[in-house]
Amino acid sequence: MRVIVADHPLIAHKLTYLRARETDSPTFRRLAEELMTLLAYEATREVRVEPFDIVTPVAPTTGIKLANPKPLVVPILRAGLGMLEGMVRMLPSAEVGFLGMARNEETLEAVTYANRLPDDLSGRQCYVIDPMLATGGTLAMSIKYLVERGADDITAVTLLCAPEGIEALKQEIGDLHVPVTLVTGAVDERLNEHGYIVPGLGDAGDRLYGVAQ
Numbered sequence: 001m002r003v004i005v006a007d008h009p010l011i012a013h014k015l016t017y018l019r020a021r022e023t024d025s026p027t028f029r030r031l032a033e034e035l036m037t038l039l040a041y042e043a044t045r046e047v048r049v050e051p052f053d054i055v056t057p058v059a060p061t062t063g064i065k066l067a068n069p070k071p072l073v074v075p076i077l078r079a080g081l082g083m084l085e086g087m088v089r090m091l092p093s094a095e096v097g098f099l100g101m102a103r104n105e106e107t108l109e110a111v112t113y114a115n116r117l118p119d120d121l122s123g124r125q126c127y128v129i130d131p132m133l134a135t136g137g138t139l140a141m142s143i144k145y146l147v148e149r150g151a152d153d154i155t156a157v158t159l160l161c162a163p164e165g166i167e168a169l170k171q172e173i174g175d176l177h178v179p180v181t182l183v184t185g186a187v188d189e190r191l192n193e194h195g196y197i198v199p200g201l202g203d204a205g206d207r208l209y210g211v212a213q
Contacts, residue, residue, distance in 0.1 A: 036086025
């Protein structure tokens, strides 16, 4: 698994305000969306394209367009929805699927409760988006789920990660014969005893939508 930490001052600037306890939900949503747009530049660096002939006002030329099948963006419900608009702004012709996953707060394991994905993902590039990589269970399960359906190239995009989560994810998907890239805005210090990232930004879902579920 390749790990890319997007080192850019605008990302660090927006992430600082995203972390702040006093940041309200509307501002948090806007910042998450803006951060996702910045991260999307790095995440889509190797998106598949094909030649495309056009005519400019001056002369014919050949450009590029997204190749078929179109990439699939997969937000992990519910917090991943806060990043979706920022991603599809960069990939407006991409398709969108959804995975509903939640962490069991006692076992810290991820469980699936919703699935809105094509049955066949053969030959598809998939972009999984979730604000945080903490214990790694949710992203690992999501990636395996997509591979089982035929996805052959997966990029996971997170706002921030814990080092323990990165290592756990590497171990969990180490036997997959599919290229996986992790793009993140920051790698934080550690996980605490409750499985939360330190310093982190709290519960992303609650901060996005203001209601605990």
